[in-house]
Amino acid sequence: MTAFFYYLFLKPLSLLPLPILHVISDGLFHIVYSLVGYRKKVVRTNIENSFPEKSKQDMDQMMKGFYRHFCDLIIESIKAFSISEEEAVRRCPAANMDVVEKLYKERKSFIFVGGHYANWELFAVSVAAIIPHKTAALYAPLTNPFFDRLIQKTRGKTGLELYPKNEPERMFDMMKKGPTCFIFGADQSPSNKNKKAYWTNFLNQDTMVMLGTEKFAKQYNIPVVFGGIYRVKRGYYEFKTTLLTDNPRETAEFEITELHTRILEEQILTDPQYYLWTHKRWKHKRILLAT
Numbered sequence: 001m002t003a004f005f006y007y008l009f010l011k012p013l014s015l016l017p018l019p020i021l022h023v024i025s026d027g028l029f030h031i032v033y034s035l036v037g038y039r040k041k042v043v044r045t046n047i048e049n050s051f052p053e054k055s056k057q058d059m060d061q062m063m064k065g066f067y068r069h070f071c072d073l074i075i076e077s078i079k080a081f082s083i084s085e086e087e088a089v090r091r092c093p094a095a096n097m098d099v100v101e102k103l104y105k106e107r108k109s110f111i112f113v114g115g116h117y118a119n120w121e122l123f124a125v126s127v128a129a130i131i132p133h134k135t136a137a138l139y140a141p142l143t144n145p146f147f148d149r150l151i152q153k154t155r156g157k158t159g160l161e162l163y164p165k166n167e168p169e170r171m172f173d174m175m176k177k178g179p180t181c182f183i184f185g186a187d188q189s190p191s192n193k194n195k196k197a198y199w200t201n202f203l204n205q206d207t208m209v210m211l212g213t214e215k216f217a218k219q220y221n222i223p224v225v226f227g228g229i230y231r232v233k234r235g236y237y238e239f240k241t242t243l244l245t246d247n248p249r250e251t252a253e254f255e256i257t258e259l260h261t262r263i264l265e266e267q268i269l270t271d272p273q274y275y276l277w278t279h280k281r282w283k284h285k286r287i288l289l290a291t
Helices: 002-014 018-036 040-050 056-079 085-091 098-105 120-130 145-155 168-177 212-220 255-270
Strands: 110-114 134-139 161-164 180-185 198-202 205-209 224-233 236-245
Touching: 002 056, 002 145, 018 056, 040 056, 056 120, 085 120, 098 224, 098 236, 110 120, 110 212, 110 236, 110 255, 120 134, 120 145, 120 180, 120 224, 120 236, 134 145, 134 168, 145 161, 161 168, 168 180, 168 212, 180 212, 198 255, 205 255, 212 224, 212 255, 224 255, 236 255
Parallel strands: 110 180, 110 224, 134 161, 134 180
Antiparallel strands: 198 205, 224 236
16 A cells, blocks of 8 residues: 555655645645644744744744745655755755865764754755765664665665664674765654763753764764755755864763754754754653752
């Protein structure tokens, strides 16, 4: 049934030019925002807690802006099923490559860390065609085998290799074959309350941050680069690179985690409508013990 749905509906839809798909996105916005109200309560709560100084009118505008972008993201993710390498690179190029090219000349692997901002799916398709390193990322395998294979094929069409999130050591073995870029999304909510997560203030809220980026950077002593994805105009994005550290073992505990968290926060504060507000980012609450 899933294969039937893909070949009958999603695949033909993905073959349409993106300007036409954006017209469909405009219609989808009215359904998702006005009729269905998909996760509106989650979005409203996240925005209210992140921007307590904003007026109700400002928050309403922010929500509408987010849902318009969210519908574009859905449609553009469908387009990714059939997008060519040339078009993917044209729509999501790198704004600066000096840091990455220098690391490659030094034959250094590195961790590319970012968040769920702008269009990370288009970035996943284009990144391997742009940077000189081999590319790899951890992902959560889908329960549906057909769509799991489809996601791997789509994200890997220009060379990105995906590994199950519970197999990081196997992923890092890629360094034996040459300089590799390891892509980490660092703004997911940890699955449960544990001592391996780090608590900080993020968007005016106590927030758990996963320590995977810092842990593996120090374990393998490889540089960490923040990869920020930015919206240029509708259907067009770019990613910018910022070196956070080229010697992780010399950094203080949680320093790397704070660095990439603060840059992502700055992105969101500048253009909040492009963050994934439907995500239950703050489902865990810190328990403070009385002394």
